[in-house]
Amino acid sequence: MSDYKLPANVGKLHFKDLLPVNPNGEENTRIFLSKLNEILTDFVRDTSDRNEKVLHFKFPEDMRASLDLDLADGPVDLQQLLDDCHVTLKNQVKTGHPRFFNQLSCGLDLISMAGEWLTATANTNMFTYEIAPVFILMEYVVLERMRQIIGWKGGDSILAPGGSVSNLYAFLAARHKMFPQYKEKGLTSVPGQLVMFTSDQCHYSVKSCASVCGLGTDNCVEVPSDERGRMIPSELERLIVERKSKGHIPFFVNATSGTTVLGAFDPINDIADICEKYNCWLHIDAAWGGGLLLSKKYRHPRFTGVERADSVTWNPHKLMGALLQCSTIHFKDEGLLLSCNQMSADYLFMPDKLYDVSYDTGDKVIQCGRHNDIFKLWLQWRSKGNDGFETLMDHLMGLSEYMVERMKQMPDKFYLCLPEPECVNVSFWYIPTRLRNMPHGPEREQILGKICPILKGRMMQEGTIMVGYQPDDRRPNFFRNIISNGACRKEDVDFLLAEFDRLGHDL
């Protein structure tokens, strides 16, 4: 028996009875989409309900056995399709739940969601003004605003499918600017081994660039970071000099603004000085931390000097809460993106069009077709205004500070990896009763590290909270809590801490 019952005569129909295949299908289409709307809105309601669980965990094999995922020869009817939607959501993790702290992207911004429904309905590609006129103009407006916030006049930007691809665009532009011949001739035309630099805390996509683009990961040099996870500038300089002495060509430095695990911000001004001295492109991967550019309170010192960068990655789908996915890459130079990536496909980008073809963006990207990732962000920005985004940033940072403060009040139960986090990442160990009198040190950390997966397993099976854990290069497993959901409140932080204790005290 379905929870979402269409009238029987409609439920037995099939896709071909609806618009647009059946031009007389308007009434049935309305009934079908209204019922879908009900299912989706109920999910939003459950996601917002603190009495609902974050997830109902099932092991993959059990999940598979409990679902009918078959693709049969014949069609299923409209009622079955709605049942499929309902069952899918029932088994989905509520990433928008105020007690989901597991990922850099948490939350469900309702207006951004509305924007994404419209995006789906408009179903267009972003390569030309011809087929996406309003959306192309929205890209202009929003991306220009974002560059202004970075501190630039002019420049160029593009939306990409995720921060990793955004970082790849930066790498490609840097290589093209310094070695324009490589586009046709390839890397072997460059007079020496190219080398890039990034901190040992950077996102793994930076290393992936080196692999994809033919440098090899050995030529992506990891610069040591300090105890708070920030790149050490003197180490950067030492490593650049070392590589130069081997005849290599350092050309690209990635500074991270908001590292994935610890939320550290590399010191931009110091790094920019070194880049100037050694003629390296400075890229800032602010995929994660970028949102804090919008806050007067938190922008400095984290982003001091950001305008000196050559390129900046900034993902609105992270701290700003835009729906997945929404990633931007910005360049100080205009024209570089086009000359780097242009393949001049005659069939799309003809110079003899009716309108000014400089509005066509398709030849700036390596993707050809691009999903429309702008409308959900534009509409969300309208709904909040600049001030609303600033309030959101301050709210998220404030909650994280509250969490740290509460943990410091319970030093027997929680041990912070960093006493003063710079972002909404809070890294810590939970300490079960039996270990509370043990002095903290490598031995206790080893035991605490082994407890993380067990405690995480309990969380998932209880379904009341979700928090991620991981090891890093200097610690065994520890928890990393993320507050990036605008709907989160102090009471959720209190609940979270109490739940760690309830689920973990006996471990």
Added chain:
Amino acid sequence: MSDYKLPANVGKLHFKDLLPVNPNGEENTRIFLSKLNEILTDFVRDTSDRNEKVLHFKFPEDMRASLDLDLADGPVDLQQLLDDCHVTLKNQVKTGHPRFFNQLSCGLDLISMAGEWLTATANTNMFTYEIAPVFILMEYVVLERMRQIIGWKGGDSILAPGGSVSNLYAFLAARHKMFPQYKEKGLTSVPGQLVMFTSDQCHYSVKSCASVCGLGTDNCVEVPSDERGRMIPSELERLIVERKSKGHIPFFVNATSGTTVLGAFDPINDIADICEKYNCWLHIDAAWGGGLLLSKKYRHPRFTGVERADSVTWNPHKLMGALLQCSTIHFKDEGLLLSCNQMSADYLFMPDKLYDVSYDTGDKVIQCGRHNDIFKLWLQWRSKGNDGFETLMDHLMGLSEYMVERMKQMPDKFYLCLPEPECVNVSFWYIPTRLRNMPHGPEREQILGKICPILKGRMMQEGTIMVGYQPDDRRPNFFRNIISNGACRKEDVDFLLAEFDRLGHDL
């Protein structure tokens, strides 16, 4: 005065009065989303209505001036947000209109659209089973089915943000398999210049791969094609031998199944023989033509030998009509995708999780986060069944054949570039009255080519139909008509041809 009026007390509210920010906002959220649903469904109705125009063209500057795209400091209210949605859609090109023939992706599959609404609402990332359990399982089921249709047992696949990135994955996997040391050491560790081959009709993303990955476009060799746009195998062999004699290393051949402009299918078996002989990876870019794998009538001879390929790109968002975007890349070998792209990010892909971590896909891709592109395809597949997809393919091909047949009945008005197209691409010139007695040849083609942009301009300003044009390497501008909308019928083809005549006869 808005066409979509919320009750005044609701219209004046703001995002923060709705779920999830306001947990008591359920009622207002329902009212807001219902009204949005009305706007979206009305757009679907208009898109399906042959009396509605495909677009209301405005020049970029006029469009910009007519819209309020401003991002202000303060928030706009819910009524304004709905008005924004309405105005955006009013100015959007209806890519789902049965008389939009402009792009490889036409149409608006209602069930796939419903799937995308749900995807937005679930708002999750696809890197781990932990946060996307059902969707990860759906990827398994659908991608396995697609590999079976290709003709493989086992293998591996992934969804990528568009065919260009899918082709890039194929290139990376091929390079990794042949030269596993390049991942760490880079291209300079390979004992000679790597060279790839593709036809001169291929999608430009293949050349882009060569640029991105450091080969340089000079090392992406264009193989001549025959008069129907199909790669000439003997030319491929000649060029491979030529490069080998220079000490280069041919390693990758791209065969296109459905070229972008002419819709040509390269002869797979002949190319596969050559790849075997010279130890090259065979990739098939079936981004466009892939849908025809589903049709018993049209699969052969186009795809005969496809199971001999090492990798296949296939975009369900093209012929199959899934919503944008939905692109897949398939590999015959299992494990290659992981070993090629794995960067082993500890913070996401821990081996000590509660469940079998082989379900986590994030370490197989260069993107880290991935948009959920599976649900819209899975739901659509359920709604049609295998048989329904086959019927769709046969319907689209049948309509294209009908169009060609009708054109042949009017040889004074239409001149076909290819008399027997292999796909739903129909390439032709429209001949205005004054040129009908002129013998066809290079001179008339030049004049007809100059007419294309003018006629296209008239179309856009009338808004009744949209068809693309482009030059190619052997012709000046010509029209390329695409029928990939399941809602299209013979009457639309008749209308299209009549409209060319109405808009163009006096040119």
